[in-house]
Structures are given as structure tokens and as C-alpha cells.
Amino acid sequence: MREHHMRWAVIAATTIALTACAATSSNTPSSPxxxxxxxxxxxxxxxxVTITQQPHRIVSLSxxxxxxxxxxxxxxxxxxxxxxxxxxxxxxLTKLSGFTPSIEAIAAYAPxxxxxxxxTGGLVHGIGALHIPVLIEPAAKNLDDSxxxxxxxxxxxxxxxxxSALEKKMRSDLAxxxxxxxxxxxxxxxxxxxxxxxxxxxxxxxxxxVYALLGLKNIADGATAAAPDYPQLSxxxxxxxxxxxxxxxxxxxxxxxxxxxxxxxxxxxxxxxKSGQVIGVDDDxxxxxxxxxxxxxxxxxxxxxxxxxxxx
Amino acid sequence: xxxxxRRLPAPPAPPLALLQGLPxxxxxxxxxxxxxxxxxxxxxxxxxxVHIGLGxxxxxxxxxxxxxxxxxxxxxxxxxxxxxxxxxxxxxxxxGGMLATAGAAxxxxxxxxxxxxxxxxxxxxxxLGATLAIAFAPGSSLIGVNLVPLAGFVGAALAxxxxxxxxxxxxxxxxxxxxxxxxxxxxxxxxAIQTYIQQAQTNNIRQVYSWILGRLVTAGWDGVLLVxxxxxxxxxxxxxxxxxxxxxxxxxEEVTSLGISARRVRLIVVVAATLGTAAVVxxxxxxxxxxxxxxxxxxxxxxxxYRVVIPLSLLFGAAFLVLADTAARTVAAPAELPIGVITxxxxxPFFIVVMRSTRAAAL
Amino acid sequence: xxxxxxxxxxxxxxxxxxxxELDLTVSSGEWLALIGPNGAGKTTILRAIARxxxxxxxxxxxxxxxxxxxxxxxxxxxxMVMQEPHMPDGMSVSQYVLLGRxxxxxxxxxxxxxxxxxxxxxxxxxxxxRLAARPLDHLSGGERQRAxxxxxxxxxxxxxxxxxxTSSLDVGRQQEVLELIDALRAEQGLTVIAAMHxxxxxxxxxxxxxxxxxxxxxAVGAPADVLTEPAIAIHYHAHVRxxxxxxxxxxxxxxxxxxxxxxxxxxP
Numbered sequence: 001m002r003e004h005h006m007r008w009a010v011i012a013a014t015t016i017a018l019t020a021c022a023a024t025s026s027n028t029p030s031s032p033x034x035x036x037x038x039x040x041x042x043x044x045x046x047x048x049v050t051i052t053q054q055p056h057r058i059v060s061l062s063x064x065x066x067x068x069x070x071x072x073x074x075x076x077x078x079x080x081x082x083x084x085x086x087x088x089x090x091x092x093l094t095k096l097s098g099f100t101p102s103i104e105a106i107a108a109y110a111p112x113x114x115x116x117x118x119x120t121g122g123l124v125h126g127i128g129a130l131h132i133p134v135l136i137e138p139a140a141k142n143l144d145d146s147x148x149x150x151x152x153x154x155x156x157x158x159x160x161x162x163x164s165a166l167e168k169k170m171r172s173d174l175a176x177x178x179x180x181x182x183x184x185x186x187x188x189x190x191x192x193x194x195x196x197x198x199x200x201x202x203x204x205x206x207x208x209x210v211y212a213l214l215g216l217k218n219i220a221d222g223a224t225a226a227a228p229d230y231p232q233l234s235x236x237x238x239x240x241x242x243x244x245x246x247x248x249x250x251x252x253x254x255x256x257x258x259x260x261x262x263x264x265x266x267x268x269x270x271x272x273x274k275s276g277q278v279i280g281v282d283d284d285x286x287x288x289x290x291x292x293x294x295x296x297x298x299x300x301x302x303x304x305x306x307x308x309x310x311x312x
Numbered sequence: 313x314x315x316x317x318r319r320l321p322a323p324p325a326p327p328l329a330l331l332q333g334l335p336x337x338x339x340x341x342x343x344x345x346x347x348x349x350x351x352x353x354x355x356x357x358x359x360x361x362v363h364i365g366l367g368x369x370x371x372x373x374x375x376x377x378x379x380x381x382x383x384x385x386x387x388x389x390x391x392x393x394x395x396x397x398x399x400x401x402x403x404x405x406x407x408g409g410m411l412a413t414a415g416a417a418x419x420x421x422x423x424x425x426x427x428x429x430x431x432x433x434x435x436x437x438x439x440l441g442a443t444l445a446i447a448f449a450p451g452s453s454l455i456g457v458n459l460v461p462l463a464g465f466v467g468a469a470l471a472x473x474x475x476x477x478x479x480x481x482x483x484x485x486x487x488x489x490x491x492x493x494x495x496x497x498x499x500x501x502x503x504a505i506q507t508y509i510q511q512a513q514t515n516n517i518r519q520v521y522s523w524i525l526g527r528l529v530t531a532g533w534d535g536v537l538l539v540x541x542x543x544x545x546x547x548x549x550x551x552x553x554x555x556x557x558x559x560x561x562x563x564x565e566e567v568t569s570l571g572i573s574a575r576r577v578r579l580i581v582v583v584a585a586t587l588g589t590a591a592v593v594x595x596x597x598x599x600x601x602x603x604x605x606x607x608x609x610x611x612x613x614x615x616x617x618y619r620v621v622i623p624l625s626l627l628f629g630a631a632f633l634v635l636a637d638t639a640a641r642t643v644a645a646p647a648e649l650p651i652g653v654i655t656x657x658x659x660x661p662f663f664i665v666v667m668r669s670t671r672a673a674a675l
Numbered sequence: 676x677x678x679x680x681x682x683x684x685x686x687x688x689x690x691x692x693x694x695x696e697l698d699l700t701v702s703s704g705e706w707l708a709l710i711g712p713n714g715a716g717k718t719t720i721l722r723a724i725a726r727x728x729x730x731x732x733x734x735x736x737x738x739x740x741x742x743x744x745x746x747x748x749x750x751x752x753x754x755m756v757m758q759e760p761h762m763p764d765g766m767s768v769s770q771y772v773l774l775g776r777x778x779x780x781x782x783x784x785x786x787x788x789x790x791x792x793x794x795x796x797x798x799x800x801x802x803x804x805r806l807a808a809r810p811l812d813h814l815s816g817g818e819r820q821r822a823x824x825x826x827x828x829x830x831x832x833x834x835x836x837x838x839x840x841t842s843s844l845d846v847g848r849q850q851e852v853l854e855l856i857d858a859l860r861a862e863q864g865l866t867v868i869a870a871m872h873x874x875x876x877x878x879x880x881x882x883x884x885x886x887x888x889x890x891x892x893x894a895v896g897a898p899a900d901v902l903t904e905p906a907i908a909i910h911y912h913a914h915v916r917x918x919x920x921x922x923x924x925x926x927x928x929x930x931x932x933x934x935x936x937x938x939x940x941x942x943p
Contacts, residue, residue: 100511197522199522226645232647232648232649234360234641239362240362240388253519254519265395265533268391269388
């Protein structure tokens with residue numbers, strides 16, 4: 001409660017300071033992007049974040065936000081990204097942690113905008129106290145959340161046209177991939193694996209939504225009563241469900257692949273193992289809700305196509 | 313008339329029940345223990361997230377036996393039973409029996425009711441070893457064995473050896489307090505390193521977390537074969553020490569005056585219990601509470617002699633963990649619950665009921 | 676026939692010398708009482724004979740150096756009754772006494788019929804047979820002391836070390852326990868070395884007394900020679916009268932040096 005009030009107070013203070021600033025600089029000629037400021041962005045939580053000027057010293061503590069920022073040509077405005085933001089390679093990687101953020105270390109980059117996926121470790125309160133706006137772009141639940149976040153980042157960085165172009169491209173790419181897959185004769189089952197202790201993702205998650213696009217049935221949906229988004233499935237259930245497709249999002253963390261999956265006790269009877277439809281994907285691509293979801297779908301689609309052609 | 317045995321001829325064979333009040337394993341409880349384990353195992357094989365009918369289970373279980381062999385069990389169901397469910401029940405029994413036995417042994421050797429198999433840092437060591445393997449050598453294996461359990465085993469053994477060495481140099485092992493404090497210090501130190509690595513490697517956090525919570529999820533028969541030799545040796549050694557553990561209860565000094573070296577007993581029992589615990593922790597993670605609750609329940613219900621506590625802890629510990637694991641994989645089916653959550657969730661209230669109903673003055 | 680000899684024995688805890696230059700010979704079948712004021716080193720000497728503390732010099736039992744014996748060999752020669760034996764809650768008397776058979780068992784050995792027979796006989800001899808199944812924590816003070824003695828007897832060791840056998844017992848129980856030790860000594864030819872602070876009882880039961888002060892032996896001999904008023908005054912800083920009893924030794928009676936005047940009496 002208290003933190004919330006503080007945050008509003010900070011935002012109000014910033015707004016006042018900003019208005020004053022804008023008044024004095026109204027004479028200077030400005031680019032179309034700069035003219036767009038100040039702008040207030042309403043976060044998913046309902047909170048408003050006001051950004052007075054086009055930011056040129058952005059610190060991103062969210063790997064997905066980093067990918068989005070670079071995809072909307074705002075990469076040149078980014079001065080630092082957290083230690084997990086490993087894409088694109090041109091991102092200015094630092095040792096900053098988005099998990100246990102250090103306010104001082106972030107402030108040392110003199111940012112004019114901080115983007116993060118969570119308000120952990122008193123981030124909003126701490127950075128807010130320095131009159132630096134903090135934009136929280138949390139894990140998306142579906143593609144629409146993703147598009148909205150891209151739009152918000154476009155507005156926050158003065159890259160509105162680039163953001164809408166990215167959204168348009170993603171939509172058309174995804175539609176093309178989905179259209180390339182024949183209508184299924186029977187619904188295919190998919191098992192998405194997060195690690196080698198069988199944590200999975202249901203349709204309530206972003207990645208689950210992607211499988212829904214392809215018309216696949218996600219076996220993790222049987223376990224939503226226990227954990228609505230990321231349940232740990234029992235091996236018996238996976239074997240008994242005999243998914244047609246296994247997607248391994250634990251190739252990096254746990255070095256899983258077709259051979260290790262086939263060697264698991266009892267797994268040799270699973271349809272996907274028998275037919276070899278065990279797909280290893282990049283853990284990072286599969287766990288982020290950024291523009292590379294198109295790449296993810298492009299990896300999965302041919303396998304689905306194969307299966308359906310075979311089924312038909 | 314007192315007979316001084318040495319120079320007199322051997323006395324005629326006396327009746328067996330010459331002495332009253334000697335601790336004997338009551339056969340009722342021994343039978344109850346075996347029945348509990350069998351019952352838990354049968355339940356564990358019958359119940360699971362995938363429904364398999366009683367007839368099918370019986371057929372599948374009998375299938376490998378000649379003459380019964382001609383069964384018509386669906387191969388996928390047979391494979392669920394033989395590759396997943398049955399090894400998991402067996403592993404649960406080994407892990408539970410080992411942890412409860414090791415807990416009882418530690419309590420005897422340290423004469424401390426709060427001692428558990430992790431007292432000298434076995435859990436912290438295993439967690440650190442596993443975290444290191446997960447963070448820095450993901451997916452590696454050594455001589456065909458996954459590196460994570462191996463690192464857990466080595467970590468647990470090193471932590472206990474470190475605590476023993478530290479306790480020895482600091483207090484000369486004159487009493488157990490120095491050893492326990494050394495264990496606490498080692499555990500805190502290892503935990504600190506483990507947490508540091510975990511913080512620095514946030515992308516592996518769920519793996520580390522699920523390791524620490526404990527699981528029997530992925531082991532299969534490989535896991536059973538991996539822990540079986542250690543558990544067998546460890547339990548056998550501890551069982552052989554039943555009399556000496558009872559003797560230790562009079563204190564180090566008096567037991568020394570009886571010609572028994574308290575240090576030697578303690579060293580052998582700690583090494584045996586650590587070996588078994590490390591193997592079990594390496595496969596199943598650090599399952600809490602079993603090592604304390606089972607021996608104490610046996611003490612409260614049956615008796616305090618280690619001739620009773622050790623064998624019954626083995627049986628009831630095995631039965632308890634098989635039941636807890638059955639709950640872990642069925643309560644939220646088809647999702648799994650962490651088994652450590654179940655052991656504490658069932659164990660704590662059960663223990664409170666036992667304590668209240670027996671109104672035991674002292675543990 | 677078992678003789679205990681101490682030659683030039685010195686014992687130190689850390690750097691503090693507790694016993695020094697002690698020469699003492701206890702003959703077979705003898706009852707020697709170690710007496711002396713608190714902190715004289717009585718218990719420490721018993722602990723050294725049982726090898727519970729390290730010492731310098733030589734302690735021999737029947738000519739065999741104690742430090743050359745294994746723990747089991749020593750425990751078959753020397754049994755010790757502690758002043759406050761630790762009696763685990765819930766353990767029965769018979770189980771406790773059976774622990775005394777440990778020196779006769781191998782490491783992983785189990786008690787056999789002979790051991791049960793020995794314990795049964797001891798329990799009967801010490802009138803503990805009816806208490807065999809009773810938990811130790813349900814015993815009275817005298818019963819506990821008898822149980823502790825029974826455990827030591829089960830070791831069948833020819834040397835019995837007893838540390839303050841009568842502390843915390845009432846006068847009847849004190850006599851009972853000391854008579855018991857004396858009778859057992861006679862029956863089995865035990866050599867008894869007891870630390871005793873109760874001088875009258877020491878004088879009545881022991882053959883010889885060894886008076887220790889500050890870890891040094893100051894007098895050893897028959898009770899009549901050691902228990903003298905001047906010796907007690909010097910070493911205990913106590914005012915006592917030593918009374919000679921008819922044929923049963925001496926009684927040491929403390930007296931107040933300045934008796935308060937009875938009411939009404941006129942002091943000259």
C-alpha cells in the first residue's frame with residue numbers, strides 16, 4: 001500500500017518537473033518522435049508511467065524487452081541490458097541482474113528509462129526515488145499481451161511507427177505459417193518440456209497459446225487444477241497420454257534431445273518418440289514472449305505438417 | 313548365589329525368559345511394520361495418475377513369471393507399471409527406510425532427539441554439489457552416470473567429512489556438541505555458497521529448486537540400482553550397531569569404562585549413515601522430516617531401545633515414504649507435488665497426534 | 676588375587692596439576708578408601724585407574740600396565756561405579772545391568788545365555804530381581820545405586836572402583852549399600868577402591884584409608900592411624916571429635932567450637 005502511494009507521489013512529481021521542462025523547450029524545433037512526448041503509458045497493472053522526453057539512455061532488465069526494443073529500432077537508445085539479455089548479440093550486455101536488481105548499479109548508467117519484467121527487490125520504489133521512470137512489461141499470457149507490450153515500448157521510446165510495423169509483420173508471418181498447415185484429421189497432442197523433471201506449460205501461458213494457434217492439444221492442460229500455468233507432470237501421465245509431438249525447451253539447461261528422451265524409462269512407447277517427432281528448441285526463444293516467437297513457430301510447424309500429412 | 317563365570321563349569325542351559333524387561337522387538341510390531349510396507353507398496357503400485365485396473369496390474373506384475381507369462385496386457389500400461397511405477401515404489405521404500413534408519417542412528421550416536429541425517433551438513437553438501445553441477449556442467453555425465461546425483465553424493469560426503477575433521481580439531485571429539493556445532497557451521501557455509509551460485513545463475517533456478525524440494529520423479533530402475541548397494545551396506549552396518557547404540561545412551565565416559573570406544577562407534581555409524589544418506593539424497597533430493605518423525609514415532613509407540621527403533625524405523629520409514637510419494641503423484645494428478653511438501657504435510661500433524669495421545673514425558 | 680599399584684602417578688587437566696607423585700599399593704581383596712577434602716583428587720585417581728583420564732607414571736593391575744591393555748581387557752579387570760551414573764530414561768534395570776557384559780562381548784556380539792544367567796544371578800543377589808523390568812527413571816535413590824553396582828558386578832572384574840557410594844542416600848540406604856559392597860568383597864575376593872567423603876563410614880568399612888590433600892598423599896594406614904583429631908583439623912580445617920566405638924572403629928563427629936549459651940544460663 002505504502003509503496004504504491006510513494007510511487008504515485010513520485011510520478012506526480014516527475015510530471016510536474018516535466019511540464020516545466022516542456023514549457024521551456026517548446027521553442028526548439030523537434031523531430032516527429034520528440035513531439036510525441038511527454039507520454040503516459042498505462043501498464044498492465046493499471047498504473048500510469050509518464051515519460052517526458054524521448055529516452056536515450058534506456059536500461060533493460062528484461063531479456064524479452066531487450067529483444068523487443070532492438071526489433072523496433074530502439075536499440076541505439078539502450079545503454080545497458082541485464083545479464084540474461086543475450087539477444088540480439090549487439091545488445092550492450094552487462095552484469096546487471098534483473099532478478100536481484102541493484103538500484104545503485106542501475107543508477108550508475110544514468111538511465112532516463114528503466115524497463116523490467118517484474119518489480120523485484122524494490123526496483124520501482126528505488127529507481128522512482130531518483131525520478132527515473134520505470135516501465136514494467138510482465139510475462140505475456142498471449143500474443144495480444146505481446147503486441148500491446150511492443151506498442152507500449154514503441155510509445156515509450158518514440159518508435160511508434162516501427163512498433164506497429166513489427167506487430168503487422170509478426171501477425172502476417174504467424175498467419176502464413178498457420179495457413180501452411182493442413183487442417184488436422186485428428187487433433188494432435190503436444191508435450192512441452194521446460195526441464196528434465198517434467199515441468200510443462202499449459203494453454204494459460206504464452207507458449208501454450210502458440211500451440212493453440214497450431215490447433216494442437218496440450219497435454220499439460222490436464223493438470224491445470226494443480227498449477228494453472230506451469231505444472232510438474234508425472235511421468236506416468238506423459239507416457240499414458242502418448243503425445244504426438246514433444247517439444248524440448250530444455251536443450252540448453254539440461255542437454256535433452258531425442259536420444260536422452262528415448263532412454264527415459266517407459267518413454268519408448270510414446271508416439272512422438274517412436275516417430276522421432278521430438279524437437280529440441282532454444283530454451284530462451286521458447287521462454288520469451290518477444291518477436292522471436294515467429295522463429296519458434298517456424299521450427300515447430302514443419303513437424304506438425306509432417307504429422308498431419310502422415311495422419312491424413 | 314552369584315556365580316563368577318570364569319573358573320566354574322558352564323551352567324546348565326537356562327530357560328529363555330530368564331530376564332524380564334529386556335528390549336525385544338515385539339513380534340506384533342514387526343508384523344505390523346512388514347504389513348505396512350507391503351500395504352503401502354501394493355497401494356503405490358495400484359494407484360497412480362494413470363488408471364490401470366486391478367486385473368491388469370496383477371497380470372502385468374505376474375507377466376515376467378513363467379507359466380503366468382501369456383498375458384494380454386497393453387504394452388504401454390505394462391511399461392508404465394514396470395518402468396515407472398514399480399521402480400518408483402521400490403525407490404521410495406529404499407529412500408524412506410534409509411532416511412529413517414540414518415535418522416535413528418544419528419539420534420543414538422549424538423544422544424540428541426533433534427538429530428537428523430542432515431545434522432552434519434549432508435543436505436547442504438548435496439545441495440551445493442548438485443547446484444554446482446547444474447550451473448557449471450549442465451547435462452554432463454561421468455562413466456555413464458548423470459553428474460548431478462554424483463556431485464550431490466560427493467558434496468554430502470565432503471560436508472560430513474569436513475564437519476568431522478573440524479569437530480575433531482576444535483574439540484578433540486571429547487563430546488558431541490563440538491561435532492554438532494561444526495556440522496552447523498559447515499552447513500551454513502555450504503548453504504551460503506549454494507545460494508550465491510543460485511543467485512548468479514538465475515536461469516537454472518527452477519532446476520535447483522526442484523532438486524532441493526526432493527523428487528523421485530525421473531529415477532526409474534537406474535536410480536534403484538544406483539542407491540541399492542549403499543543403502544544395503546549402510547542399513548546392515550547400522551543394524552549391527554543396535555546394542556552399541558543402546559550402550560552409548562549411558563554417555564561417553566561410562567561406555568568407555570565398559571570397554572567400548574564411543575569414538576569408534578560414532579565414527580563407524582556416522583560413516584555408514586552418511587554413505588546411505590548421501591546416496592539417497594543424490595537420487596531423491598533432500599527430503600525433510602522422515603529422519604526425525606519416524607524414529608520418534610516408533611519410540612513413542614513401541615520403545616526406546618535401538619533394538620526396536622532401528623528395525624522398525626527401517627520398515628515404517630519405507631512404508632511412510634511410499635505412501636507420501638503415492639500422494640505426491642496422485643493428489644494433484646496428473647501434476648506432481650514435491651514429495652518434501654507431502655512428508656511434512658502428512659508427517660507433522662500425524663506426529664502431533666502421536667505425541668498428544670501418548671503424552672510422553674520426554675522424547 | 677588382584678593387586679593395584681600406582682607408581683609416581685601424576686595427573687593434570689590442561690596445565691593444572693590435580694594429582695602428583697602418587698605411590699599407592701592396594702592389595703588383593705583389600706578395601707581402600709580415598710579420603711580428603713573436596714578437590715583433593717579422589718575421583719581423579721579412580722578415573723585414572725579406569726583410564727578415563729590420561730596420567731603420567733605407572734598404574735599396574737596384577738603387574739600389567741593399564742596403558743597396555745585394550746579397552747575391553749581393562750573393563751574385564753576394572754569396573755567403576757560413578758558418583759552420578761547416567762541412567763537413560765525408559766531403559767529397564769535388566770537391560771542396564773546387561774550393559775555390564777559388554778567387555779565380554781565382541782564388537783558386533785550379542786549377549787548369550789551365560790550373560791543372561793550372570794545378570795539374573797546378580798539381580799537376585801542385589802534384590803533387584805523384582806525390579807528387573809522397571810524403567811530406571813522409576814527407581815528410588817537406593818535402588819538406583821544398587822542398579823549401578825549391579826552393572827559394575829556384571830563386568831565380573833576383580834577390581835571395583837566406587838566413587839562416593841553413599842552420596843544422596845539416607846542413613847539406612849548408606850549402610851545397606853556399604854554392607855552390600857563389603858559382602859560382595861568377601862564373597863568374590865574383590866579389591867575395592869572407594870572415594871568417600873563420609874569419614875565415619877570410611878573408617879568403619881575400609882581396611883585402610885589414604886588421605887589426600889591437594890593431589891598429594893599425606894597419610895595412609897589403618898583408620899585408627901589416619902583419623903586423628905589433629906590430622907583432620909589441619910587438613911580439613913574442621914573441629915571434630917574422634918570417638919572410639921566399642922569394636923566397630925571410630926566415629927568422626929563435628930563439633931561447634933563456640934556453643935551458644937542455653938537460654939537462662941548465666942555465663943560466668
